[in-house]
Amino acid sequence: MHNYSTYLVAFCLATFFLNCTNPDNIQKENTLFQLLHNDTTGIDFRNDIDDLGDITPYNSYYVYNGGGVAAGDINNDGLCDLFFTGNQVENKLYLNEGNFKFKDITTQAKITDSGWSTGVVMADVNGDGWLDIYVCKSGSKFTKDKRNQLFINNGNNQFSEKAAEFNLADNGHTTHACFFDYDNDGDLDAFILNHPSDFENVYHPYFNFNPKVDSLNSNKLMQNVDGKFVDVTKKSGIMHEKGFGLSISIADVNNDGWLDIYVANDFIVPDYFYINNGDKTFTESRKNYFNKVPLFAMGSDFSDINNDGLLDLFIADMEPEGHFRRKNNDIRFDMTYYYMLNQKFETSQFSRNMLQLQNPNGTFSEIGEFANVARTDWSWATLFADFDNDGWKDLYITNGTKREFHDIDYVMLEFGGDMIKAQKRHNARDLILNMPTVRLQNYIYRNTTESRFEKMMKKWGVDQHVNSQGAVYADLNNDGLMDLVVNNTDTLAFIYQNTGFGAAQNFLKIKLVGNGKNTFGLGTKVWIYSNEKTQFQQMNNIHGFQSSVEPLLHFGLGNAAFIDSVKVVWLSGRRQVLRDVQVNKTFEIKESDALEIQSKTDEPRKTILKKVPFPSKDIFVHYESDFYDFKRDRLIPKMLSREGPKIAVADVNGDGLDDFFIGGASGQPGALYYQSKKGHFTKTIAQPWTKETAYEDMGMLFFDANNNGTPDLYISSGSNELTENSTLLNDGLYFNRGNGDFTYTNDSFPAIEASTSCVKAADFDNDGDYDLFVGGRLISGKYGLAPKSYLLRNDNGTFTDATAEIAPELQNIGMVTDALWTDFNNDGKTDLIICGEWMPITVFENQGGKLKSITTNSELENFNGWWNCLAQSDFDNDGDMDYIAGNWGYNSVLKCSEKEPITLYVNDFDGNGTTDPVLFHYLESRNAPFADRDLFCLQMPKYRNQFLTHRSYAEAEISDIFTEKQLQNSVKREAKTFASSYIENLGNGKFRISPLPLEVQVSCVNAMLVYDFNSDGNADVLLAGNSYSNFYDQGALDASRGLLLSGNGKGSFTPVNFDQSGFSMNKDVRSLALIRNGSSGKMNVLVGVNNDTLQVYELNLVHEPNQ
Structure with missing residues (x-):
């Protein structure tokens, strides 16, 4: 009896814990979301997949892609109903009876089903005011009947299947479809997202480099002509190519009033971005808008994440977040493969989520790493919605796959890396059963503003382990809070009730009523203005993956108790503004009440800077060699052979006009340009450096080396592509004969036996001539070891290495990138500040002619970073010098802090x-x-x-x-901070370091200029950067467009928008230099770009600031 009781207790405990860990039984308290039990909701849909039958991962990679969800009010009773698609189970339609009670009316509604269903859309296809249902079909390459279904709503909770009648019974492998008015004629057209049936060579580049595919399995654009859909794919410019499309996103991206199309493609063929030309044609324009796209793109969604009125784009991929899964499951390709893809498709592709932030000029900056959303494992649906009603769009991502056929050990050990061919040699059933399985968390993020997100799975009650695919948000009980509906694999569907716990309470929902056949106003733009804040959305019901949301717009309002105005712009061009709109209600807006108002073209606004052509017949173009550091130095995090060009400015020929020198890469000499009185530049030919093409120019400086009143030129040399003791590392000093002609001298300074980065001049010993600091950058082939840096004392025009005597700590200080001579303590003596890679900002005080580091006591010691550049000014107007330091930024896979360096x-x-x-x-x-x-x-x-x-x-x-x-x-x-920073001089050798605004941190900062650009009397900072030298499987740091920071004279800085600053440089910028134009007298900014053309901006002010 005792033993029986023990076993009974053990059995009950085991049952209890099993029930608690079953996601179907989980319920949370005091969380934003409550997972409702299916017994409560009546939704018993479960997408079970049998992968051991006719359709397996060996004849269809997409066997585990799961089903979708559609949300919409099918009977116009004000409650949102739900439709689920199943792969091998029947689709189901549930009627919302209120209070989260649903009734299965599939049979009553005459929803018939056959075959493998994928995506689903609710849309009013025939324009009668009732939502219809379009179901997409797929299967393996052996599946014959894959005809999509169109269920026309009869208005009585019953439907009639009429896909063939509408010419929408497409028999390709369809993942999803969308209905939208691409020609602005007032009815809905259709885009059908298909993919090829052959998965055997999807990773083979040559298979994808010839991407034509039969029309049956390619994407289709169907124009609505008098209620029937006509295939206009070919003449519209939509390509018949081998894209494995997994999602579609529709938006008017370029704000011209016409809807554009983004297609997220799986595997190697990159995503398509079709710009609507407004004449019933499209132009594929991906490379004009995006620098990079995901390699295995899945779900996607447009939304304005930072409330700037521009639509941003998130595309999911499948890279794991944690170390174990990333090292064990993540697909990697070698360097050659990535370069080959980039060259072929002219767009970089990398396997991770990408958040594309739209810039004011219409291009996009990829900031997924910066925003903390770059990795969410095997991701599908991507949904932006304001779940906590605070006025900012949050992000939900579904995740998981039934079996992990990307487990690297399994792939290599079981079938030698080729899954499709392995089944021909082995028993497919055994291979499938041996495949690892795992259930993963879905991800939910709170928008923390400033384009960043915070994981909230546990706090918000969305931390169940499950394999989920299609999902939608919807207000299922009309309380103004967005609930979640999720279609899972091998698990009952999830209904998450948004309880509002911890959320703001105010909201506005907008229902649009369009004229003509576009009854739900798809494509309409809506702005709301409240509490001096603006939100923007464009009506579109296709979001995420294989799913469609209810055609309503939801705006969280935070604590705003009223709305100043709502502006609406319809696709027809009609516009209306509604004022004093009540909150916490569903507001119906009719197109018939709008006015036909001719839109005005805004006159170009005068900006602080204006891009101008380089005034020369001989434009300088920087050309890098084809050396790739990673071929030799496999473990380094970035290349160090591509750090030029740098620029130096001086009046070299004594005519009162600024001239400049720009450095060349290995195989290319630098160039000296003389300026004429008309502001034109002429490149000089007969100069000694023109024959020195093997050197790679790094730092450069004009200074009077021999005290004859003319600027001489020092060029530091170096690169990681050279050998450690190469003679090509020797720096060069060129004496100016007085008329701008230079002669090389090799007996005026010691041999520099290091790859150097910068050269800076100052009279540190107060003897009336310029001495030099030359920073050592690297030892070729020995990344991380400190090269030698030099302090060169000028003794009547001859330079002596005085490092050991004057500043022994400098000799191997680190991987120096920049330096400043400065007087930080106002004692009249010249001090030195240095920055570098893996270094803190290092401060040397001039103590009786000796330079001694005071970094340990300066409060800067623990701020090791990958510092790139320095600038100085009295930014807070307190009488001493403060500093700005450019760092690596936050938009990288590598993150660091003092606790986790x-x-x-x-x-x-x-x-x-x-x-x-x-x-x-x-x-x-x-x-x-x-x-x-x-x-x-x-x-x-x-x-x-x-x-x-x-x-x-x-x-x-x-x-x-x-x-x-x-x-x-x-x-x-160690590196402990990657933040580009402001360093405030507190006096007494103490400094306070603080990150610059987040807008700066989206990329590395390589170059800075301090100047009063806006003529307000305070020092501003112009920053530029990016790095195309990042580790090859991570892609370039290229999110920066350059940025002007307006200083307020108190040590604070405000980012200036592009439409005010006029400065936009989406290139690998390595230097900035101010130069005065001899004709206009205006200051120009020269921009040195790696492996690209020299750029010029003109200071576009009415009057010059006092400097």
């Missing part, structure tokens, strides 16, 4: 005579190697036997990889 260990770990720089960074509080197993073992082959599988490498701690002795004998570097 990035660490670099440099050693010859495998004893083969080469330097191995091994980088570790924190992922989910775990210190993990940056390199994946294959790359790590390619660099150090001896570790292949230590880590036979990717799993063993993914599970390894740092102590499992290297011994304590190896680590102790290594050179150790």
